[in-house]
Amino acid sequence: MDELTIGQVSERTGLSVHALRYYEREGLLVGSVSRSSGGRRRYSTFDVDWIRLCVRFRECGMPVTEIRHYAELVAAGTGNEEERLQLLRAQEARLKHELSRMTECLTVIRAKADLYAQHVTAGTAGSLWTGETPACLALEAGVQPV
Amino acid sequence: MDELTIGQVSERTGLSVHALRYYEREGLLVGSVSRSSGGRRRYSTFDVDWIRLCVRFRECGMPVTEIRHYAELVAAGTGNEEERLQLLRAQEARLKHELSRMTECLTVIRAKADLYAQHVTAGTAGSLWTGETPACLALEAGVQPV
DNA sequence: GCTTGACCTAGAGTGAACTCTAGATCGTAG
DNA sequence: CTACGATCTAGAGTTCACTCTAGGTCAAGC
Numbered sequence: 001m002d003e004l005t006i007g008q009v010s011e012r013t014g015l016s017v018h019a020l021r022y023y024e025r026e027g028l029l030v031g032s033v034s035r036s037s038g039g040r041r042r043y044s045t046f047d048v049d050w051i052r053l054c055v056r057f058r059e060c061g062m063p064v065t066e067i068r069h070y071a072e073l074v075a076a077g078t079g080n081e082e083e084r085l086q087l088l089r090a091q092e093a094r095l096k097h098e099l100s101r102m103t104e105c106l107t108v109i110r111a112k113a114d115l116y117a118q119h120v121t122a123g124t125a126g127s128l129w130t131g132e133t134p135a136c137l138a139l140e141a142g143v144q145p146v
Numbered sequence: 147m148d149e150l151t152i153g154q155v156s157e158r159t160g161l162s163v164h165a166l167r168y169y170e171r172e173g174l175l176v177g178s179v180s181r182s183s184g185g186r187r188r189y190s191t192f193d194v195d196w197i198r199l200c201v202r203f204r205e206c207g208m209p210v211t212e213i214r215h216y217a218e219l220v221a222a223g224t225g226n227e228e229e230r231l232q233l234l235r236a237q238e239a240r241l242k243h244e245l246s247r248m249t250e251c252l253t254v255i256r257a258k259a260d261l262y263a264q265h266v267t268a269g270t271a272g273s274l275w276t277g278e279t280p281a282c283l284a285l286e287a288g289v290q291p292v
Numbered sequence: 293g294c295t296t297g298a299c300c301t302a303g304a305g306t307g308a309a310c311t312c313t314a315g316a317t318c319g320t321a322g
Numbered sequence: 323c324t325a326c327g328a329t330c331t332a333g334a335g336t337t338c339a340c341t342c343t344a345g346g347t348c349a350a351g352c
Contacts, residue, residue, distance in 0.1 A: 007298065017299085018341055026339095030286075038348050040299055050286065053254075060251035064339070074286050081266050088259040095252050099245065105206035106241050108199075113234040120227050140176075140196065140220050153328065163329085164311055172309095184318050186329055210309070 003042040013051050020051070027068045028054050030075045060095050112140075149188045159197050166197070173214045174200050176221045206241050258286075 010017045024033060024041075030050055033041045043051075050071075057067050070087050073080045156163045170179060170187075176196055179187045189197075196217075203213050216233050219226045 005298080016341075019339085021300090022340060036348095038299090040348075053286070056251050056254055058339090060248050060255070081262055085259060085262040085266055088255055088262060092252065092255050092259055095248060095255065099248055099252065102206050102241060102245055102248070105202050106238065106245065108202055109206070109234055109238050109241065113231060113238055116227055116231040116234060120231055140199070151328080152330095162311075165309085167330090168310060182318090184329085186318075204309090 002045050004048065006041050006043070009043045009048055009051065012048060013055055015051065015055065023051070023054060026064055028064065028071055030071050057091070060091070061098060062091055066091070148191050150194065152187050152189070155189045155194055155197065158194060159201055161197065161201065169197070169200060172210055174210065174217055176217050203237070206237070207244060208237055212237075 004012070006017045006020055009015075009020060013020075015023070020041075023029060029047065033043055033047055036042050054067055057070075058064075066087065070084065073084050073087070150158070152163045152166055155161075155166060159166075161169070166187075169175060175193065179189055179193055182188050200213055203216075204210075212233065216230065219230050219233070
């Protein structure tokens with residue numbers, strides 16, 4: 001139970017077996033996965049946890065090359081903690097940036113959707129949608145509150 | 147001033163001129179941009195606002211094909227507001243999902259970074275980093291609070 | 293022993309979203 | 323009139339992160 005096959009790890013992490021082999025090839029894992037006598041991969045609990053961390057990193061937009069860099073630092077052992085910290089902080093900063101951009105987008109989309117909802121429930125007779133420069137277009141392009 | 151060149155629009159939207167032409171080719175703009183007598187694009191204020199909206203959509207992960215769909219609905223004129231609303235709501239839902247996933251990642255990264263920061267300021271003599279199964283590795287793979 | 297399904301490697305293919313190139317044209321400044 | 327920088331089109335190239343293929347190996351059940 002500390003020795004999972006690639007298929008089991010695929011189920012547990014949500015990555016395809018192809019992706020798991022790809023991650024290993026690309027050096028995203030700390031060292032390489034151990035093998036059975038027949039040459040099949042046997043993943044340890046640590047491996048699986050690490051892969052889950054990689055999935056997290058990827059989900060938040062961290063590029064593969066940077067995860068590899070981090071994995072290399074971890075593989076190198078103690079002594080480079082400052083560098084790991086820097087990497088983490090950099091990713092944290094980027095993520096915060098990204099989050100605020102996305103929140104802005106959400107605000108815009110919500111504003112537009114709410115206006116549409118209002119219009120749809122009010123029926124097509126609404127005066128908003130007639131006239132020379134239809135407010136429809138203003139609504140489309142103009143509503144950018146943030 | 148209601149008639150900008152592609153270079154000016156590039157400056158104002160942050161998209162490259164290549165990307166602007168690409169967006170038009172791909173049908174992301176409502177109709178097509180008007181042209182000068184010599185065949186150069188002349189962007190109206192509406193065009194620019196619309197492009198900014200497209201940038202927002204792209205920033206929040208909306209695929210190009212879906213933006214095209216939305217643009218087609220807008221180009222088709224009134225009568226399909228429900229469908230536009232559905233598209234917007236779908237994007238809103240996906241965005242909320244994405245936001246919560248990213249917030250989770252941020253939590254994980256912060257937790258790891260804070261532990262590292264603690265270690266780094268405490269100096270390498272910390273007992274955390276010695277022993278048979280170094281806590282270093284536990285820290286790497288195990289810290290997944292969310 | 294045979295079948296079957298999960299696994300192996302190396303390497304080619306895919307889709308998305310640009311990005312760049314080549315070769316031509318436009319239009320303004322000198 | 324000429325030079326030059328911005329623009330034009332069509333289409334090829336790039337990057338990223340996988341995903342798939344071909345041709346073979348391993349191991350459990352019948």
